[in-house]
Amino acid sequence: MSTFLVIIHTIVCIALILIILLQTGKGADMGAAFGGGSSQTLFGSTGSSTFLGKLTTAAAVIFMLTSLSLAYLSGHRNTNSIMLDKKAPIEQQAAPATPEKIPQPSQEASQPAKPAQAK
Numbered sequence: 001m002s003t004f005l006v007i008i009h010t011i012v013c014i015a016l017i018l019i020i021l022l023q024t025g026k027g028a029d030m031g032a033a034f035g036g037g038s039s040q041t042l043f044g045s046t047g048s049s050t051f052l053g054k055l056t057t058a059a060a061v062i063f064m065l066t067s068l069s070l071a072y073l074s075g076h077r078n079t080n081s082i083m084l085d086k087k088a089p090i091e092q093q094a095a096p097a098t099p100e101k102i103p104q105p106s107q108e109a110s111q112p113a114k115p116a117q118a119k
Contacts, residue, residue: 002073009066016059023052 005070012063019056
């Protein structure tokens with residue numbers, strides 16, 4: 001389920017970026033705002049909402065829903081953990097180290113190195 005949501009979320013992210021970049025800015029219609037063109041229309045100088053505007057709104061809503069869903073799923077995972085299981089048996093106790101089991105260093109390694117003689 002979360003893999004499906006991540007794929008949808010990624011596709012919507014890319015689509016949202018592309019849709020926003022395709023839209024014209026508010027400055028493109030400045031001539032109509034000062035009495036030219038279609039400033040006397042029913043919806044004002046900006047006109048009715050465009051297809052890209054509606055598509056941006058839909059993509060933003062889907063983006064927010066997938067974000068909230070992914071956040072909820074990551075916080076409410078039902079995973080089993082041995083750390084949380086109080087009934088997990090201890091398989092074996094660690095045995096204390098005895099002097100017989102400790103390896104002894106060799107005689108050669110315990111003797112100091114002889115200094116080199118100068119000629």
